[in-house]
Amino acid sequence: MIRALYSSASAMAAQQQNLDIISNNIANMNTVAYKKVRSAFQDALYSAMDTRRRPEPVNLQIGNGVRVAATQRHFGYGKMQETGRPLDFAIEGEGFFVLLRPDGRLCYTRDGSFQISAEQVGERVVKRLVTSRGEYVLDLNGQPLEVDNMDAIAGRFGIAVFPNPEGLEAVGHNCFVETEASGQAVYGYPATVRQGFIELSNVDLAEEMAQLILAQRAYQLSARVLQSADEMERLANNLRE
Incomplete structure (x- = not known):
């Protein structure tokens, strides 16, 4: 259950960084010759799941979240x-x-x-x-x-x-x-x-707003996962024999 907390928290942190990048693009909409930037995401390290069967399946793995691996600047020409x-x-x-x-x-x-x-x-x-x-x-x-x-x-x-x-x-x-x-x-x-x-800058406001909504939705879903994982952990801690 702790892994779910870490994965959802990493997703929220990554989307927060993505939101910062999008907001910077929008802020520079009227900056002469500004070139927009995009986030490049990367999945985190994978771990093998515990199993009592032998030999252990090689594809029995679980991820540990996401991170912003790079920022990519688009040098498309502005008007x-x-x-x-x-x-x-x-x-x-x-x-x-x-x-x-x-x-x-x-x-x-x-x-x-x-x-x-x-x-x-x-x-x-x-x-x-x-x-x-x-x-x-x-x-x-x-x-x-x-x-x-x-x-x-x-x-x-x-x-x-x-x-x-x-x-x-x-x-x-x-x-x-x-x-x-x-x-x-x-x-x-x-x-x-x-x-x-x-x-002019090559920032497309309609495109940036679409990216903003996607980042917001991803953040909200990750927060919902975090809440669900926390609730399941609370229930498990309150179990009585």
Whole structure:
């Protein structure tokens, strides 16, 4: 009976984590270029059931619940929205803008809402494209992209692609970093960049609401199992000879 308590409790914990992920998707519905995340569940370790017969059947096993084994990010493309703002950019198809972080590391994003930073370099003022957090946007040569002519920016971005983009690690602020699972970045991908557009998130509200209801129902059923197991344990403890 104790195993039933543990199994149902593990299911409730897993669905709570699933609910957290779904709520984060809904919260980022209007986040530019946000990519939705899904929970991947995995059954827990199996145990052999006791039996007096010999030899013991090899398939006489019982599970010990469930857990969230991984989170899978879906990099499907969001819809393009025209803004008319000359510093908004959206990538058609695969690829990421390459950013230079203040610590010298590279990160990658699909969020093309950029700004201009004017900096004094020697005796001249240089205008460079940056993110809202001041990260440099890199050009085809891996250098901070300088803005001289607004009409000639779209073809100068350094676009990177990955063998397995789902292996990228999210570090917040719509940015990702390379990992062993994602593979090494391939630079110079010939992507089409549209100026005056942004990419919306790929979150489908109807889909998220359906997933939310499923998670809620699974949680309720697991709680019912927990209550039933607790009641049966109470009855067993109250038996008298």
